[in-house]
Amino acid sequence: xxxxxxxxxxxxxxxxxxxxxxxxxxxxxxxxxxxxxxxxxxxxxxxxxxxxxxxxxxxxxxxxxxxxxxxxxxxxxxxxxxxxxxxxxxxxxxxxxxxxxxxxxxxxxxxxxxxxxxxxxxxxxxxxxxxxxxxxxxxxxxxxxxxxxxxxxxxxxxxxxxxxxxxxxxxxxxxxxxxxxxxxxxxxxxxxxxxxxxx
Amino acid sequence: xxxxxxxxxxxxxxxxxxxxxxxxxxxxxxxxxxxxxxxxxxxxxxxxxxxxxxxxxxxxxxxxxxxxxxxxxxxxxxxxxxxxxxxxxxxxxxxxxxxxxxxxxxxxxxxxxxxxxxxxxxxxxxxxxxxxxxxxxxxxxxxxxxxxxxxxxxxxxxxxxxxxxxxxxxxxxxxxxxxxxxxxxxxxxxxxxxxxxxxxxxxxxxxxxxxxxxxxxxxxxxxxxxxxxxxxxxxxxxxxxxxxxxxxxxxxxxxxxxxxxxxxxxxxxxxxxxxxxxxxxxxxxxxxxxxxxxxxxxxxxxxxxxxxxxxxxxxxxxxxxxxxxxxxxxxxxxxxxxxxxxxxxxxxxxxxxxxxxxxxxxxxxxxxxx
Numbered sequence: 001x002x003x004x005x006x007x008x009x010x011x012x013x014x015x016x017x018x019x020x021x022x023x024x025x026x027x028x029x030x031x032x033x034x035x036x037x038x039x040x041x042x043x044x045x046x047x048x049x050x051x052x053x054x055x056x057x058x059x060x061x062x063x064x065x066x067x068x069x070x071x072x073x074x075x076x077x078x079x080x081x082x083x084x085x086x087x088x089x090x091x092x093x094x095x096x097x098x099x100x101x102x103x104x105x106x107x108x109x110x111x112x113x114x115x116x117x118x119x120x121x122x123x124x125x126x127x128x129x130x131x132x133x134x135x136x137x138x139x140x141x142x143x144x145x146x147x148x149x150x151x152x153x154x155x156x157x158x159x160x161x162x163x164x165x166x167x168x169x170x171x172x173x174x175x176x177x178x179x180x181x182x183x184x185x186x187x188x189x190x191x192x193x194x195x196x197x198x199x
Numbered sequence: 200x201x202x203x204x205x206x207x208x209x210x211x212x213x214x215x216x217x218x219x220x221x222x223x224x225x226x227x228x229x230x231x232x233x234x235x236x237x238x239x240x241x242x243x244x245x246x247x248x249x250x251x252x253x254x255x256x257x258x259x260x261x262x263x264x265x266x267x268x269x270x271x272x273x274x275x276x277x278x279x280x281x282x283x284x285x286x287x288x289x290x291x292x293x294x295x296x297x298x299x300x301x302x303x304x305x306x307x308x309x310x311x312x313x314x315x316x317x318x319x320x321x322x323x324x325x326x327x328x329x330x331x332x333x334x335x336x337x338x339x340x341x342x343x344x345x346x347x348x349x350x351x352x353x354x355x356x357x358x359x360x361x362x363x364x365x366x367x368x369x370x371x372x373x374x375x376x377x378x379x380x381x382x383x384x385x386x387x388x389x390x391x392x393x394x395x396x397x398x399x400x401x402x403x404x405x406x407x408x409x410x411x412x413x414x415x416x417x418x419x420x421x422x423x424x425x426x427x428x429x430x431x432x433x434x435x436x437x438x439x440x441x442x443x444x445x446x447x448x449x450x451x452x453x454x455x456x457x458x459x460x461x462x463x464x465x466x467x468x469x470x471x472x473x474x475x476x477x478x479x480x481x482x483x484x485x486x487x488x489x490x491x492x493x494x495x496x497x498x499x500x501x502x503x504x505x506x507x508x509x510x511x512x513x514x515x516x517x518x519x520x521x522x523x524x525x526x527x528x529x530x531x532x533x534x535x536x537x538x539x540x541x542x543x544x545x546x547x548x549x550x551x552x553x554x555x556x557x558x559x560x561x562x563x564x565x566x567x568x569x
Contacts, residue, residue, distance in 0.1 A: 033500065090514060108503050165244065
């Protein structure tokens with residue numbers, strides 16, 4: 001995709017790779033039309049974390065920042081203690097198989113005191129083990145287990161890193177883009193249900 | 200996670216569910232017991248996992264809308280509202296005022312229906328059989344309105360991205376008013392049956408306490424958070440669909456126990472009636488559908504949009520790559536996250552209390568497992 005379409009200072013990883021099972025979408029701009037996120041909070045974070053946060057952006061009025069994978073937990077902790085972001089709403093991932101840093105890890109945070117919602121994103125390669133957020137927010141326990149179950153991202157230091165929705169001896173991680181919607185663990189299905197899994 | 204110490208010799212592992220009437224579906228809980236006292240729990244979930252998020256990546260935006268109804272099937276209208284709002288945000292469009300008011304009426308009716316189901320099954324778990332029949336009777340009236348409006352009663356698919364497909368029917372206002380008039384005295388009737396009932400109070404008070412700090416740590420939202428004294432409701436905090444126009448209170452509790460959650464939900468039903476009565480008085484004229492293209496291709500981007508569902512914060516995180524299908528569609532389900540706090544609430548309680556605690560979380564396994 002043409003480099004000149006992208007906003008200044010964004011790493012190429014922002015670009016959208018074509019998804020394998022889907023028809024390629026043409027004619028649309030390939031990156032998010034974000035605007036910079038200015039204000040008190042980005043200023044404090046810049047002061048505290050400097051180059052560990054690569055990007056402060058706003059899209060459709062929603063603020064997010066992109067950070068280095070190894071500084072995410074420190075940012076979560078800082079935001080919780082110093083800026084009242086005491087509620088971790090969600091942890092999830094997005095798979096971009098064509099990118100060297102294959103996964104986006106997304107943390108949604110909310111502050112009751114400020115009535116404000118922000119997202120923290122980080123890009124990690126396949127096999128990278130991000131540190132668990134359970135040390136900061138207890139709710140991360142099941143959320144990270146689900147990310148592990150669906151994407152195969154293992155969290156270092158998690159107290160109970162097992163699958164949560166799929167059976168424990170299931171093989172494969174269904175929300176990875178290289179798994180088609182019909183893909184199953186044939187061995188598991190045959191063994192436990194005694195049926196052919198259909199393909 | 201705090202470890203409780205107990206004598207190994209007395210530990211008993213008891214399997215509760217998945218086929219157990221008080222687990223509200225297929226929830227399996229492994230209880231570690233010391234006599235009758237619960238020393239630890241482990242939830243085994245996923246029996247109803249259908250891969251909703253994967254399906255979302257393989258359907259167009261409109262095609263996926265009926266699927267969200269099948270997550271929290273007791274509150275299908277709320278699920279649909281959240282999804283439509285998320286896609287509308289991604290498209291940067293807004294439903295017209297007439298559609299918004301109709302959406303509020305239907306969503307609040309659905310909140311009452313969802314709370315009625317919770318009340319009936321919760322009371323049934325505790326041993327009070329009668330309320331279940333009463334709430335089903337009243338819920339029927341609400342479902343009848345859904346049926347007359349869109350033909351479906353449970354998985355309604357009532358809303359479309361950009362507004363509504365169907366104009367409200369001729370006697371809609373009268374029907375809604377009649378249901379409101381019917382419900383208020385009925386809620387008082389449940390009150391008389393339960394609120395001051397010695398057995399009900401004995402089984403609920405001081406059980407499954409979760410204070411405000413724990414709620415925030417576990418990400419618990421909805422009536423459970425409000426019962427712990429936090430006056431927070433997304434309809435007030437970050438209003439959507441014109442909720443800021445309506446006058447209503449956020450009921451809160453003090454102790455964060457099962458009894459407070461009961462009183463909070465009972466009051467929420469009354470507040471919903473209040474909202475509906477205001478909304479139905481002034482349904483504006485005008486179109487019911489925003490001007491959106493037939494083929495939806497939201498620009499590249501991502502949004503997180505959440506609403507106050509009957510069970511708590513229901514969020515949708517959608518990543519668009521500019522094609523007709525979401526690149527990633529994540530549902531932030533309130534039931535799943537609230538259920539995680541079960542362990543904290545059940546430790547130190549008795550087995551019979553675990554039944555009360557499951558009931559008070561108000562889970563729907565369709566949403567927990569997705």
